[in-house]
Amino acid sequence: MGGLVSTPAFEHEPAFTTDDADTWHRVHPVSPLVRGWVAVAAIIFIFGRNSLESVFSQGWDGGKSLTGGPPALFIAAVVGAAVVIFGVAFFLSWRFTRYQVTDEHVHINSGIVFRQQRRARIDRVQAIDVVQPLVARAFGLAELKFEVADGGKSALKLSFLKIGEAKRLRAAILARAAGVVVNPEAPGEVQEAPETQVLALSPGRIIGAVFLGSTTIVALCVIVAAAVAVLWSGKPGILVGAVPLFIGIVAGYWKNITGDFNFRVAMSPDGVRLHYGLLETRSQTIPPGRVQAVGITQGPLWRIFGWYRVHVNVAGYGADASEHGSRTVLLPVGTLDEVMAVLGLVFPDPGVENPFEVFGAGLRGPADAHGFVHSPRSARWIDPLAWRRNAFRATETALLCRHGVIFRSLQVVPHERTQSLGLRQGPLMAALGLVDFELHSTAGPIRPLVHHMSLANGLQLFDEQAARAATARRIHRSEHWLAATATDLRIEEHERGN
Known part of the structure; x- marks a missing residue:
């Protein structure tokens, strides 16, 4: 069952240090592989399927297809060239992508032929997500995605960073957005805020909710319509036309279950944190x-x-x-x-x-x-x-x-x-x-x-x-929701020092 729970804060990661004007960083070197494997797999599937079927069914003779199609070596050369081209393109994309986090802005420079420079004010950040697709999880990487107040059209992404680095970078952005300085003697260092879990939903609750949701109502309507059509026409073969609908319904069930699986809500000083996902996991932070x-x-x-x-x-x-x-x-x-x-x-x-x-x-x-x-x-x-x-x-x-x-x-x-x-x-x-x-x-x-x-x-x-x-x-309170708290803490420390 889902329910309200409370867990202690997790241990602190090493502090993240914001950058000066001359300091820039690159994303993880494995990022091209994580982003490009789908394109490479699609190329291999599209160009190599027919040739592989020929090899396994008819064999080959000196690199020539026995079925009269293009030579297998030619297909392999095309696939290999495409893989190399895509690999070089993704490598250059990684090489020319740099980012920088200062106390006021986040800068991302990218592009090979057409250069793009993006800058977002930290005090306008609305929410931050740490996303881990399935392949990225295998390498311990995550994508950092954060939104500014622009109706969904100004999302900035950093793909991909080590998961610990992504969390520390999230902490730095949120701390600056909140207007808080953790350590007056080292204002560039930011520690990730702890979190307290508020509630967690059980897999049974998620699955039950999906099967009692609107998708089931649609499925029942499709079943009733199909049954009426068969009774009216007397031709069961027309059910074939409903197969794509049922495939879509099954896909809808799968998407909803895997998307909401392991859903947890936690609270931290930098906002509400949501954790969810089965194959692709997401850690989402919504500031106060x-x-x-x-x-x-x-x-x-x-x-x-x-x-x-x-x-x-x-x-x-x-x-x-x-x-x-x-x-x-x-x-x-x-x-x-x-x-x-x-x-x-x-x-x-x-x-x-x-x-x-x-x-x-x-x-x-x-x-x-x-x-x-x-x-x-x-x-x-x-x-x-x-x-x-x-x-x-x-x-x-x-x-x-x-x-x-x-x-x-x-x-x-x-x-x-x-x-x-x-x-x-x-x-x-x-x-x-x-x-x-x-x-x-x-x-x-x-x-x-x-x-x-x-x-x-x-x-x-x-x-x-x-x-x-x-x-x-x-x-209404200032957008820097922790600024007053930080000021009060410095005043208290000064009073204790006196």
Whole structure:
């Protein structure tokens, strides 16, 4: 079973030292092999398959194919030349790639013919991932990927570093982003922060959640459609057309299980750390205050076990299409207690005295319990099932948006993370005195929305939320979340010295 746990901090690695203006580094020499083996294997497969089949089935005579195709030696020469060309290209790519981490910026220079120089401000870093593909794990290497506040279009990657070096580099970037100096006498040295495990999900929970998820609903629909088609036509052969769909469904099950396998959540001074993956492992760090919105969802089959899924919007991740959404998942499956535990890591002040009751009402609903304001009765004409679930509730620190009947959803947006507001109304909604309220967040899986509010409530919420957002942004803590703590520590040391 998954559950809340607590483990001691791991032992410290050697400190990482940030660079001066003249110091540059290269990635690991094995990086070309780790990045290029797929291309080499594809070339060997494409060009060598037919020739190898000829050799094993018909044999060869002096390097000539007995089947009339191209000579086997010619095929081998082409494959060998392609391997050499790719090897040289990857080697030159490694040779011309350099990186540098100063107290203010991360610099990456790359490119052979077309040179590229990239620089990112450390105080704009939104999240950092340490990724280990299967081949990289065999060499003890990892890819360091970090995002800046640019909607997912400015991800910087260092492929590949020794795993210890990648962790120390992550610690250096996060420490500088936090505004903390660990040792005043050696400000360039940064020690990796310890972590405390908060919860871990068992393999059984992950597998059960996958087989009770939306993929299973799709599979059932395909099975029913195929059965109806066979009964209607009387031709079982048409089931062949459904084979690609079932292959896709099986691949979906495999991707979800391996992606969320061994999922663990930990807390450290530099943020929330997520560890997950079976074949490709990922260690993801989200610094405090970088989460723009939180979405909690529940499908119909999960309701039996009281399971929920938690997504986040993080500036820099964007819609996360390249990673199939895994990087925006804060908790793939969890009970209400586990949801509240991880929610407290990224949203420590819910703004109410009874958060379990308020958020429970937001997840389970319906009606107006614990201060939620739902749609008026006129909304029954266009939303007969969900009109009493569509609701909102403003706390002192966040806005809660609730909607959905079959697939339930609760969206939480801190007031200071409000980007802009909007009201939307079509002709039918205007006739019924209804309006949709939109709260614009950064790009991501969560689009905060309150459906079918009364016009009066919509206008009131628009004005009040605009005022709450403006006030929260003025008093919001600095992006250097540990700077004050470091200053306090130096003052305490000075006082003890006196």
